[in-house]
C-alpha cells in the first residue's frame with residue numbers, strides 16, 4: 526500500500542473504513558481507493574489500457590486516485606466551504622491511503638461518514654461522465670451526500686437519529702417573515718461511540734428550507750455535543766445562504782454562554798439571534 530509502511534497504519538486505515546456508518550458499497554470503494562485499486566487513468570495507463578492519463582475534468586494533470594477524488598481543481602467547490610478540508614487541501618499527499626489517514630487523524634472535526642460518501646459520489650460521477658451518462662453537478666454533491674447519509678442513518682436507527690423532533694414540534698414558534706428559524710439538536714449514541722447533530726431550517730410557514738444530520742465521534746460530554754450542533758447549525762445556515770435567522774436549541778447553558786461571551790464573530794452576532802427553549 527503506497528505511503529503506508531507500518532502494520533499499525535494499515536490496521537488504522539482498515540478500522541477507519543470498517544467503522545464507517547455508510548453503506549457497504551461506499552466502504553468497498555474507499556477500501557479500493559486506499560489500495561490504489563480504482564481504475565484511474567494513471568492505473569489504466571500503467572496497464573497500457575489508455576495512452577493519455579490526463580484528467581478529463583481539469584485537463585491539466587494526470588488522473589491518479591488522489592487527483593480524481595481530492596486534488597482536481599474541479600472539486601475545489603466541494604472543499605472550500607469547509608475550513609478543515611480547505612486546510613487539509615494544502616498538504617501534499619502521495620496516496621489516497623495517506624489522505625485517508627489524514628482524514629482519520631482529523632475525525633474529531635470532520636464528518637468522516639459524509640466525506641466517504643462524497644468521495645464515493647465523486648467517483649461515481651466521474652464514471653458516469655466518462656460513459657456519457659447523466660451526472661450530478663459537482664457543486665450539488667455535498668448536499669446529496671448529506672441526504673444520502675441521513676437516509677442511511679435513519680434506516681439503521683430511526684428512533685435515535687431524531688429522538689425528540691415530535692416532542693418539540695408542538696412547541697415550535699414560527700419566525701416572522703422573512704426571517705427563518707434554525708433549530709439544532711445533539712444526541713449521543715454511547716454504545717456506538719458516536720454522537721449525532723441534527724439541524725433543520727424552517728421559514729415562517731413551517732416550510733423546510735434545509736435540513737441535515739451529521740454523525741461525529743463521541744465528544745467528552747453531552748454539552749459538547751450541543752455546542753457542536755450549535756456551531757454546525759450556524760455554519761449550515763451560512764452554507765444555505767440564510768441572511769436573517771433566529772437560532773434555537775434547548776441547551777440553555779450553551780446558548781447563554783455564546784450570547785454572554787460573544788463567542789461568535791461580529792458578522793455572526795449581527796446575523797443570528799440566539800435563543801433557548
Ligand SMILES: [Zn+2]
Pocket residue numbers: 580581582583584585586592596597598599
Ligand atoms: Zn483534474
